[in-house]
Amino acid sequence: QKEVEQNSGPLSVPEGAIASLNCTYSDRGSQSFFWYRQYSGKSPELIMFIYSNGDKEDGRFTAQLNKASQYVSLLIRDSQPSDSATYLCAVNLSGRSTLTFGKGTMLLVSP
Amino acid sequence: DAEITQSPRHKITETGRQVTLACHQTWNHNNMFWYRQDLGHGLRLIHYSYGVQDTNKGEVSDGYSVSRSNTEDLPLTLESAASSQTSVYFCASSAETGGLSYNEQFFGPGTRLTVL
Numbered sequence: 001q002k003e004v005e006q007n008s009g010p011l012s013v014p015e016g017a018i019a020s021l022n023c024t025y026s027d028r029g030s031q032s033f034f035w036y037r038q039y040s041g042k043s044p045e046l047i048m049f050i051y052s053n054g055d056k057e058d059g060r061f062t063a064q065l066n067k068a069s070q071y072v073s074l075l076i077r078d079s080q081p082s083d084s085a086t087y088l089c090a091v092n093l094s095g096r097s098t099l100t101f102g103k104g105t106m107l108l109v110s111p
Numbered sequence: 112d113a114e115i116t117q118s119p120r121h122k123i124t125e126t127g128r129q130v131t132l133a134c135h136q137t138w139n140h141n142n143m144f145w146y147r148q149d150l151g152h153g154l155r156l157i158h159y160s161y162g163v164q165d166t167n168k169g170e171v172s173d174g175y176s177v178s179r180s181n182t183e184d185l186p187l188t189l190e191s192a193a194s195s196q197t198s199v200y201f202c203a204s205s206a207e208t209g210g211l212s213y214n215e216q217f218f219g220p221g222t223r224l225t226v227l
Contacts, residue, residue: 032214042221043201043218043220043221044218046215046217049215088153088154092214097161097214098169099156099214099216101146101154101155102153103151104153
């Protein structure tokens with residue numbers, strides 16, 4: 001099993017819809033989880049981090065963490081064409097001080 | 112404003128040449144990282160440093176080296192460039208976390224390296 005897995009997509013949603021991006025990780029002891037957004041040809045930028053079970057909301061973005069099931073998700077409400085990008089999930093796997101990234105999910109929001 | 116810069120932004124070199132990519136941050140962060148990003152592989156960690164004189168190997172460190180002589184800079188050297196090292200390279204930095212797991216990383220703009 002890969003350490004951090006994401007569906008590569010593309011995930012296509014119409015403008016105004018909710019986009020749901022998922023990430024699973026291999027290590028039950030992992031502590032903290034990050035979602036980065038990367039526009040084509042640009043560097044990753046942090047959207048949200050979460051380290052407690054449950055939901056964390058920031059504007060149109062909600063991160064959801066379920067440590068028992070070892071998944072973290074990112075919901076984007078009222079999706080906009082400007083949200084079209086690749087979304088990277090990153091995890092602090094237990095025993096490591098570095099981040100391990102998934103391969104990313106491409107999101108396409110159509111007007 | 113604090114920032115992290117990389118140079119050059121684009122580089123074309125030949126197989127066998129030594130290449131150094133520069134990374135400079137003004138965040139005063141202790142932690143610095145080098146990643147490469149390739150289609151189908153995502154971001155992979157090459158080397159990282161938690162402070163001056165500290166360097167550590169990541170998952171794809173073969174053929175690369177780093178040195179940390181001050182807080183601001185972590186240059187990445189390709190000892191003898193190979194075509195397999197054609198990639199986009201990102202430098203990142205993060206603050207000291209005192210052992211906590213939260214460590215937001217800030218990324219530089221990237222360097223696109225082509226090895227012919």
